[in-house]
Amino acid sequence: MKMKLYEFAPTRSIRVRWTLQELGVGYESIPVNLVADEHRRPEFLRINPAGKLPVLVDGDLVLTESVAIVLYLADKYSDRRLIPTDLKERARVNRWLLFAATELEQPLWRISRHTSPEPHPPGMLPPGSENKIMHVSLRVGETTVMASDGRCTGQSDFQGFSLSITVADEADADRKFAALADGGQVQMPLAKTFWSPRFGMVADRFGVGWMVSVMP
Ligand SMILES: N[C@@H](CCC(=O)N[C@@H](CS)C(=O)NCC(=O)O)C(=O)O
Numbered sequence: 390m391k392m393k394l395y396e397f398a399p400t401r402s403i404r405v406r407w408t409l410q411e412l413g414v415g416y417e418s419i420p421v422n423l424v425a426d427e428h429r430r431p432e433f434l435r436i437n438p439a440g441k442l443p444v445l446v447d448g449d450l451v452l453t454e455s456v457a458i459v460l461y462l463a464d465k466y467s468d469r470r471l472i473p474t475d476l477k478e479r480a481r482v483n484r485w486l487l488f489a490a491t492e493l494e495q496p497l498w499r500i501s502r503h504t505s506p507e508p509h510p511p512g513m514l515p516p517g518s519e520n521k522i523m524h525v526s527l528r529v530g531e532t533t534v535m536a537s538d539g540r541c542t543g544q545s546d547f548q549g550f551s552l553s554i555t556v557a558d559e560a561d562a563d564r565k566f567a568a569l570a571d572g573g574q575v576q577m578p579l580a581k582t583f584w585s586p587r588f589g590m591v592a593d594r595f596g597v598g599w600m601v602s603v604m605p
Contacts, residue, residue, distance in 0.1 A: 390448065391415055391416055391417045392409075392414070392416045392445060392446065393416065393417045393418075393419055393445070394416050394418055394443060394444075394445055395421050395433070395436065395442055395444040395445075395446070396419070396421065396442055396443050397420060397421050397442050400423065400443070401455040402442050402455070404443070404456070405443045405459060408458075408459045408463065408471070411469075412466045412471060421433055423442065424604055428440045428441065428442060437451070437453050443458060445461070445462075447461075447465075456489075460472070460483075460486070505582075507583050513577065513582075521537065521538050521539045522538060523535055524538065533553065535553060550598065551590065551597075552599050552600070553599070553601075554601055555603070556601065556603055557603070558603060559603055561603075562579060562587040562589075563579065563587070565601055566587075566591060569591045569599050569601070570591045571594070572594030573594045573595075574591065575591050576591060576598070577589050577590040579601065584602075584605075585602045585604065586603050587601070587602065587603040588600070588603075589601050
């Protein structure tokens with residue numbers, strides 16, 4: 390029976406796919422669309438209760454953690470000589486795998502998440518806020534609470550707090566943004582950004598801040 394790889398293209402799944410291809414091993418690919426929240430469906434949570442990718446299923450073995458999967462595959466197909474068998478050589482390989490996963494990955498992930506790869510469109514941000522970052526993205530049930538150091542100028546009051554809604558498409562974003570802006574104040578017009586086809590910020594008529602975005 391073929392191994393199954395639960396994967397989604399722009400994630401750590403790539404490590405496993407790359408390894409399988411280097412080894413020349415056939416497998417069944419099972420795409421799990423993170424953007425469509427497929428990793429939170431009960432059928433996937435039964436396979437990995439942590440709701441994370443990648444997952445390799447090989448017979449009765451269900452393996453998570455991309456580096457552990459890569460090492461398992463290299464050992465399983467040791468005849469392909471992807472990793473050394475010599476103890477010290479092997480230790481050097483493990484050293485770099487662990488360095489990548491523990492030292493390199495987190496800062497790179499933080500930087501990529503909080504930094505725009507493209508310059509911001511002129512006038513989009515108030516001067517001085519180019520390097521402000523989001524510190525926390527905390528999921529509570531179906532809701533995501535984000536804490537950033539943006540919008541914290543002047544006297545501190547309740548306005549440092551915004552609600553964020555993610556909508557299905559651009560038309561829905563336009564509609565909801567217009568409804569929130571009715572009687573309120575647009576803080577950042579709804580426009581295309583590097584992470585979303587539509588993102589905007591508005592304070593509604595009650596003074597509550599909203600961020601409206603479409604996830605691509
Ligand atoms: N240390 C784990 C990290 C797994 C992980 O965080 N996967 C991400 C994709 S790269 C994921 O599934 N995220 C979904 C979520 O956290 O909701 C590994 O290397 O496999």
